[in-house]
Amino acid sequence: MADLRPIASPFVAPGPSGVAVRARLGDLTPRDAKVLRLVGAHLGALASKDLKARCAEGLEHSTESWAARKRDLTGESSSRWAGSITKATHDQWALARRGQAAHIQSLEAGITTIRHRLSLPVGQKGTKRAPGGYRGPHEWFHKARRLHVLEDRLEKVRADREAGRVQVVRGGRRLLGTRHHLDTAQLTEAEWRERWEAGRWFLQADGESGKRFGNETIRITPGGEVSVRLPAPLAGLANAKHGRYVLAAKARFPHRGQEWADRVEANRAVAYRIHYDTGRGRWYVDASWQIPPTRTIPLEAALVDGVIGVDTNADHLAAWRLDTHGNPMGRPRRFFFDLSRGAQHRDAQVRHALTRLLNWARTCGVKAIAVEDLDFQAEKTREKHGRNRRFRQLISGMPTGKLRARLTSMADTTGIAVIAVDPAYTSKWGAQHWQRPTAGPTRKTTRHDAASIAIGRRAQGHPIRRRTTPPRAHQSDVHGHRTVQADRRVPGREGPRPRIPGPRTRCVPPDAASTRATRTPTTVRGVRSGQVWVPDSHLLTD
Known part of the structure; x- marks a missing residue:
């Protein structure tokens, strides 16, 4: 019998460390939608520019280069918008690096499997733990070619990782590939273009504790009023003081609304993200904040x-x-x-x-x-x-x-x-x-x-099997209780049946002996069970 791999011990999963809720901006005016589109497109172009600069730096990134990128963005937006853009850029680059590492592991696993199967004779059967050889020469030939393709691909990905090069698409690689398959996706070019532009907008701001309502860039009051700090080139569109634009829509968070209101009133940090759903034609705002992880119980x-x-x-x-x-x-x-x-x-x-x-x-x-x-x-x-x-x-x-x-x-x-x-x-x-x-x-x-x-x-912590093997000396409970479901001291455990007074047959009630003398007989002595007893007719007429 093959050795089984060790079983890891169970553990209590830690709780979440953050909260995210969503509200719909349902009463936007055409001017509100136009301003949000202009702000998102402008900041999205700055985010694309910053991501390009970060990818060009590769592994040579430093605090000084980050500060220089932020200064360049500040003049075209604001200090807080620049901080949000550079932070999003770092997160996106780090995510691409993790995906690159996972891709390398996948290629290495595929190469190892193909090499193992190519080393076996054609048609050899595999086992539960290892695959066998390929089923025919045709499949063996094509897998040998695929092995060279994977090895070449792995070499290129490793070289990119060592050089710090990553492949990132703002808006999503899947949506970019959809452009070449509009008929399959049932989209027109104008519909795809709208989704592509909306996916590349940037309308998100990190929260700041101690600031008014927890965020200076995108601010939502406890009453639901939404205002956005406009970038410097778009300051002329402001309809409120200090270069802010107040939306006509009110934000209502049905889920965790009271928790969000408590944070906002206490001026605790809350991050916001405004985005547009092109399929439904609706605007939404997401609010997120960090919470202390719940202490897991034993x-x-x-x-x-x-x-x-x-x-x-x-x-x-x-x-x-x-x-x-x-x-x-x-x-x-x-x-x-x-x-x-x-x-x-x-x-x-x-x-x-x-x-x-x-x-x-x-x-x-x-x-x-x-x-x-x-x-x-x-x-x-x-x-x-x-x-x-x-x-x-x-x-x-x-x-x-x-x-x-x-x-x-x-x-x-x-x-x-x-x-x-x-x-x-x-x-x-x-x-x-x-x-x-x-x-x-x-x-x-x-x-x-x-x-x-x-x-x-x-x-x-119980074994999966229902019962342990009884002792070989004799199949009894002399050596202890045989089951593993319950301890022998637990009331109601599996054990000998309690003594029930009365006859041993299960079809007769326990008190049948005491009631048998007073019960009316239903049979006649001397008559066989297969015969039918008919009383004399003169007994009925007397």
């Missing part, structure tokens, strides 16, 4: 009232409630979602499924939800599942990272802890030990339901 305290194990799948969440001993309670629950449409629809579907899950956990009185610490970045490569394209699309569409982050953020407000467990063998062992025992005539247990039990038991 794992033992979170599991006092049991746990809900959750198995993440491509179209639903399979959940089952477990008691403190790891035994499933009640029936499994499934929370479905549809991820076949756009990003906003997918996000809404995931949020709705998690809301139902948290409401159910609150109803059950459980204070912990166990999920798998999944990461499919190494599992969805083309070289590992090249022919199984549907499986690669399946695991690529599973919102593992977004779901875990969203669940942690939403559970933080409800007081429910999220426990992350190692995903190794949960589906396999869950189906092996729990799928058949939990099924019944009126209930069919799926592999996903059984996996949720395995996830919950791993979070509690």
Whole structure:
């Protein structure tokens, strides 16, 4: 039997460190929309210029060069606008570097897999842990060519990383590629141009603690009045003092509105971002701020009232409630979602499924939800599942990272802890030990339901299997209690059945011996069970 990889210990996931809420600017006048477009386009051009300068510096970036870039932008906007632009530039460049490192790891994994399979004889079968050789000479030939392509690509990416070169597209590379496939995207050139320009606007400002309402550049009062500090070239468009433009729309934050109002009234930092949704034709403003991370409770305290194990799948969440001993309670629950449409629809579907899950956990009185610490970045490569394209699309569409982050953020407000467990063998062992025992005539247990039990038991520290092997000396309880669900001192544990007075047959009530003497007989002595006894007719006529 092959050695199993070590299982990592479960841990309580830390809470969120920031908050972001959104409000719609629904009452904008045509002049308001025009001013926002002009400001966004002007600052977007400055952001593109600054990003170009930052990418040209590469690894030679220093504090002096950052200060010089900020001074150049200040004359065309303002000091605070320049600070927001340079900060966004640094974040975008750092994100590109992280993506470059992930791309290198993906190429290295693909090259390693191809080299291994090319070294094996054609047609050799693989194992559960390592793939076998290619199935034919034709596939072997094309994979050999692909190996050279990947090696050449890896060499170029490594050279770019060593030189500090990154590839960044303001507005998004996907939207840029859509320009060449307008028919497939069902867009006209004018519609694409509108999305492209809106994606390259820059209308975001960082907050400042101690300043009025927490932000000097984009200011929102507790009453919802929105005002923007105009850049120097557009100062003539101001309709308020100190070069500010006040919008006619009022911002109302339905979610966490009171928390936002408390921060604004206390002059604590709040960052804002104004953006335009071209598909809906609506303007929105996002407010975000940092919060101190919630102190995680100990794992033992979170599991006092049991746990809900959750198995993440491509179209639903399979959940089952477990008691403190790891035994499933009640029936499994499934929370479905549809991820076949756009990003906003997918996000809404995931949020709705998690809301139902948290409401159910609150109803059950459980204070912990166990999920798998999944990461499919190494599992969805083309070289590992090249022919199984549907499986690669399946695991690529599973919102593992977004779901875990969203669940942690939403559970933080409800007081429910999220426990992350190692995903190794949960589906396999869950189906092996729990799928058949939990099924019944009126209930069919799926592999996903059984996996949720395995996830919950791993979070509690219990083995996934239901029962340990009895001692070989003799199959009895002399050597101690055999089950691992409950301690022998726990009331109601599995053990010998209590003594019930009366006959041993289960079909006769325990008090049948005391009532047998007074019960009216229903049979006649001397008559066989297969015969029918008919009373004499003269007894009825006397």
